[in-house]
Amino acid sequence: MSGEPRPRRSVLYMPGANERALEKAKTLPTDALILDLEDSVAPDAKAEARGRVAAAAAGGEYGHREVTIRVNAPGTPWHADDLRAAAEAGPDAVVVPKVDSPDTVRAVEAALEAAGAPDRTAIWAMIETPVAMFDARAIAGASERLTVLVMGTNDLAKELHAEHVPGRAPLLTGLSMALLAARATGRVILDGVYNDVKDTAGFEEETLQGRRMGFDGKTLIHPGQLEPCNRIYAPAQADVERSRRIIAAFEEATSQGRGVVTVDGRMIENLHVEEARRVLALAEAVAGR
Known part of the structure; x- marks a missing residue:
């Protein structure tokens, strides 16, 4: 892995089924994009979205932005087809949700290589369950192709039966374990999303908390979150x-x-x-x- 830093202050999810959103993403001041095939796409739209996202990722029209594809989770009916399409498109990375073990990382790596993914296509592993927190170091070190850990804080809160509260006290243990794993293995780590897109003050407070903890950037769900996120995660x-x-x-x-x-x-x-x-x-x- 290169020692040269690549800014990943802001990493914006874009719904793969929305052609206008994919087009708009070409103009947004985000460091990276996650073209999503998972949560934002209804089951009956998965196949169409897969083709649209693969074409967008392969088109080379996103400038300096790092372009990734989030596939559906292992064990779902769409996972294998998503991986094959992503491998052929050759994005900067494939984002894999629900990674609970090193074996999952190795299986994704094998599938990508079998489908002809270029060497430059990395794996970003989403860790979002208690099991993943305990195995985060092993997950992070499972493959040299894995370069980034992505916190799935909504799913983690669900698994913990925890509430989303200011300061994120119920999640701090998991966040800290994942951070330790990332730093122990030399991986980048991205904080989870903030759900209330109208709560600017709350978003800035949580983003600042993440930066102070040591995260490299934050995943986002709305373009309105880009400016404060880029500002907070840039060196003052x-x-x-x-x-x-x-x-x-x-x-x-x-x-x-x-x-x-x-x-x-x-x-x-x-x-x-x-x-x-x-x-x-x-x-x-x-x-x-």
Whole structure:
């Protein structure tokens, strides 16, 4: 996997059965798209949506946006056909819901390769059950083709019999376990969706919480959520400037053989320099959008 950061601040679900939505997505300021064949598509529209989404993903008309396809879950009547169509379309990634074990990841990988998926087509695994939380590290490390974990917080709340409340206290254990798994295996991890599209203040509060916890970005269900999400997950100018000071001070101290470095009155170690370089790389990648 590349060490270069790819912005995934905002990852927007788009209904695969809605041709107008797929067209509109070409103009939206989102870092990535999930063209959906699962929850947003009725059973009798699955086949038609599959062809429409595959054509959209293969068309190359989404510019810098990372384009992924969410297939129907393993065990459903549509899963195998979805995987074959996605493999032929060759999107940036295939998003797989209800991943509960490493075996599921390996089965998806085998199916994609058998159908001729290009090497660049990654697997994004949705983890959304208690079983998945306990096995998150094994799931994340099951394949080099798996690059991203996606939190399915609605399903997790359902499985826990939990309520959606400000601060997400009932979900914090699962969110933290998944974050640990992602960082232990070097994977990207995306926070779950916020359901009330009219509650701007609540959305911003939850998005900020996710960023502070360590998520790389957030999945979204409405274009109106894009601006605050992109803003919150982009490095703040103050953080960029401090990162530059940290790197400059460390490099100067190293060249002079000094072992003690301070910036803004605080001791600086290698870990701070590594984080500063990550922040600058992400800021440059975002600026490139």
